[in-house]
Amino acid sequence: MAGAQGPWYDAFGPGYVQRAFERAALADSKTKFVLNEAQTERDDEVGLAVRAGLLRLVDELQHAGVRLQAVGLQGHLQPRYPHDPARFVDFVHALAERKVEIYITEFDVRDDTFPDDVATRDAIIADTAEKFLNNVLRVPAVKTVIAWELADNYSFYTDAAKKKDPLSQRLPRPLPFDADMQKKPLWFAMARAFRNAKKA
DSSP states (O other), X not given: OTTSXXXXXXXXXXXHHHHHHHHHHHHOSSSOOEEEEOSXXXXXXXXXXXXXXXXXHHHHHHHTTOOOOEEEEEEEEOTTSOOOHHHHHHHHHHHHTTTOEEEEEEEEEOOTXXXXXXXXXXXXXXXXXHHHHHHHTTSTTEEEEEESSSBGGGOHHHHHHHHHOTTOSOOOOOSSBOTTOXXXXXXXXXXXXXXXXXXX
């Protein structure tokens, strides 16, 4: 089915990722090469398929001798979808067994299914993030957590909400700082998770 795998797959076929890594390595032999993927935190048909496909792709790249030092897992936590912490950490361990570093990239918490009240919403966002990070940071191969922007007003969720309704009073709050660059409960939750990981 055209378009099912994405435009790059449709244009170049299933080997395009390997070719991209090989050609990039020819241009730069010192850069750390990272494969970044989305939707792995979802414990539904989509997420499970992405996990299996990602593990298979890492195996194929390594078998072909491609230089791959790290795998990024886009951490867009979306509570509208199921998430099983035990199954997710099993998947992260499976990646770690392939001797790659693991990065949580684009980390944020989608809050459109949470209550409107800001304090309540911020508390649920923080709790969601802290539980996720406490779980995943138990895996020593997880080396980095990168937020998808830092302040709410820069979030792509905020941009999408404003496009949908320019007058909306309920704007997303998915990031560690608010629009005035003040620390939110999410910031403190992330800091606690990082401290807990250091003690482990």
